[in-house]
Amino acid sequence: MGHTNRRNFLKSAGVGAAAVGVAPTALSQSKVAGANGRIRIGLVGCGGMGNADLTDFLKVNGIECVALCDVDANRVAKTQATTVAKAGQKAGLLTGDFRRVMDVKEIDAVIVATPDHWHALPMIAACRAGKDVYTEKPLARTIPEGRAMLNAARRHDRVVQVGTQNRSAPHVHEAVEYVRGGKLGKIRMVRVWAYLDWVGSVPKVPDSPAPQGVDYDMWLGPAPRRPFNRNRFHFNFRWFWDYAGGLLTDWGAHQVDIANFGMGNELPRSAASFGGKLAYPDDAEETPDTQQVIWQYASHTMIWEHAVGIGRGPETREHGVAYHGENGILIVDRDGWEVHSETDNYKKPRRIYRMLGEPRHEKRRGDDMHLLHVKNFIECMKSRHHPHADVEIGHNSIIASHIGNMSLRLGRRIDWDQRKEKPIGDAKAEEFMHPTYRAPWKLPA
Numbered sequence: 525m526g527h528t529n530r531r532n533f534l535k536s537a538g539v540g541a542a543a544v545g546v547a548p549t550a551l552s553q554s555k556v557a558g559a560n561g562r563i564r565i566g567l568v569g570c571g572g573m574g575n576a577d578l579t580d581f582l583k584v585n586g587i588e589c590v591a592l593c594d595v596d597a598n599r600v601a602k603t604q605a606t607t608v609a610k611a612g613q614k615a616g617l618l619t620g621d622f623r624r625v626m627d628v629k630e631i632d633a634v635i636v637a638t639p640d641h642w643h644a645l646p647m648i649a650a651c652r653a654g655k656d657v658y659t660e661k662p663l664a665r666t667i668p669e670g671r672a673m674l675n676a677a678r679r680h681d682r683v684v685q686v687g688t689q690n691r692s693a694p695h696v697h698e699a700v701e702y703v704r705g706g707k708l709g710k711i712r713m714v715r716v717w718a719y720l721d722w723v724g725s726v727p728k729v730p731d732s733p734a735p736q737g738v739d740y741d742m743w744l745g746p747a748p749r750r751p752f753n754r755n756r757f758h759f760n761f762r763w764f765w766d767y768a769g770g771l772l773t774d775w776g777a778h779q780v781d782i783a784n785f786g787m788g789n790e791l792p793r794s795a796a797s798f799g800g801k802l803a804y805p806d807d808a809e810e811t812p813d814t815q816q817v818i819w820q821y822a823s824h825t826m827i828w829e830h831a832v833g834i835g836r837g838p839e840t841r842e843h844g845v846a847y848h849g850e851n852g853i854l855i856v857d858r859d860g861w862e863v864h865s866e867t868d869n870y871k872k873p874r875r876i877y878r879m880l881g882e883p884r885h886e887k888r889r890g891d892d893m894h895l896l897h898v899k900n901f902i903e904c905m906k907s908r909h910h911p912h913a914d915v916e917i918g919h920n921s922i923i924a925s926h927i928g929n930m931s932l933r934l935g936r937r938i939d940w941d942q943r944k945e946k947p948i949g950d951a952k953a954e955e956f957m958h959p960t961y962r963a964p965w966k967l968p969a
Contacts, residue, residue, distance in 0.1 A: 566591030566625040570599040574637030582611040591617035597737035626653040640768040644669040651676040656683040661777035663918035670919040685901035685911040686918030693893035699861040703786040708849025715846040718775040721835030725804040746965035763809035770811025776925035792819040797932035817928035851879040860886040
């Protein structure tokens with residue numbers, strides 16, 4: 525991406541009116557949020573990512589936080605204090621019930637930063653209430669939830685951004701532009717990985733009463749009723765099947781999405797996965813600490829691999845995406861990208877040219893992809909264009925991770941009907957992927 529193109533991208537990603545290649549919604553201009561110069565937001569989920577999201581929202585002129593919601597009253601109080609100290613703002617509504625946030629007519633947008641099993645219902649409720657939504661990744665815990673969320677966004681003409689902030693990173697756009705430019709030649713394999721040495725074992729602890737100030741029944745919500753255990757609460761929820769999908773959905777939401785971005789957002793045809801609890805077989809976590817997935821696409825295959833407690837992955841990196849073309853390989857991670865030319869073995873057909881590699885293109889200083897992502901969402905609220913990580917992109921990208929986990933848990937390959945969004949000829953797998961909600965919670969049809 526040249527300097528001129530990069531300036532154009534930054535304009536669209538951070539301060540411009542629209543993202544390249546997406547169309548405006550049908551929402552009338554009379555319903556555009558922030559028409560009076562102020563955008564009022566509510567935060568649902570006051571944990572680590574919720575506070576990170578809110579911090580960047582409040583860096584943008586004209587943003588006012590009017591509601592804070594979390595089932596943990598301690599977190600609500602802490603976020604209120606932080607918001608007052610950092611931004612001089614004090615939310616008028618403090619609550620543990622997301623439905624009260626949706627009832628505030630003055631709220632233009634809602635940030636959904638809950639555990640994964642609580643993404644769908646608040647997001648759908650926000651759309652029905654006429655509010656735009658910035659929802660954390662992965663979009664949903666299950667594929668049917670994701671489809672319901674996409675339908676709600678489209679039915680109610682809402683702008684929805686999924687928190688896969690790599691989609692707003694200038695260096696990722698540069699890498700994707702290079703991949704799509706054809707210099708790599710035919711790409712027949714993409715490798716994606718996350719080797720995280722900072723994620724380790726979670727020792728087992730006994731069940732206990734929920735901490736004071738926590739509405740644990742509300743925290744469980746649609747998930748099965750279980751005794752409180754701090755291992756399953758806050759941050760560590762992502763390692764338990766009731767609430768999330770392990771690293772494959774947690775980091776796959778980012779890395780697989782970059783892979784899909786470069787390959788034209790293609791959908792998988794099948795998945796086969798292997799792995800398990802091979803590093804820490806006796807700890808408290810349910811999701812695999814070691815896992816590989818192979819997906820078949822129409823034009824290529826894609827390989828995922830992750831390992832916790834190990835930090836030296838392919839290309840000596842903890843995470844990344846590698847596009848393998850016949851002429852060369854492009855590797856991109858959160859900090860930059862580079863290209864290496866393919867080997868030139870004498871037995872290979874003679875090429876018209878031997879491609880030159882590209883030295884490392886580091887992420888530019890000051891390119892804060894999360895802040896750019898937030899700004900893109902806010903500008904799209906005003907323009908009514910679809911944002912960089914539109915809900916449909918988030919839904920399609922996480923399907924690969926979900927069917928990968930389905931393959932692992934069922935112990936067989938999953939063939940996938942892309943149009944009907946269900947397994948082919950596998951009734952048990954189809955039943956397995958549908959969420960069972962605990963009463964009185966229901967996923968809207």
